[in-house]
Amino acid sequence: QVQLVESGGGLAQAGGSLILSCAASEGTWFWVDMGWFRQAPGKEREFVAEISWSGRTEYSDSVKGRFTISRDNAKKTVYLQMNNLKLEDTAVYFCAFQKDGRNWKYWGQGTQVTVSS
Secondary structure, three states: OOOEEEEOOEEEEOOOOEEEEEEEOOOOOOOOOEEEEEEOOOOOOEEEEEEOOOOOEEEOOOOOOOEEEEEEHHHOEEEEEEOOOOHHHOEEEEEEEEEEOOEEEEEEOOEEEEEEO
């Protein structure tokens, strides 16, 4: 059973930076999309960013210009570099692998990101 393990969450001040990592426990992921989502308290989970197998990236408007998604296929890992963090970035962040239409097959367990003033 493939597991996605996230790391790098924690507490940051507004204007600061964090980098999240998500590594797969097994498998080969060269030809799949990878993505990040987040869920704030009392809100639905929302799309943050995704990177295709070819390296094409997409971002939500709320993080565009501040967050950068990247991947290392050899390490089975996707990253999310988060700069200029805002209070509204506070959420549990989830990674996802293998997009199928609008659905994603594999999900991480989530990592908390808290931004304070």
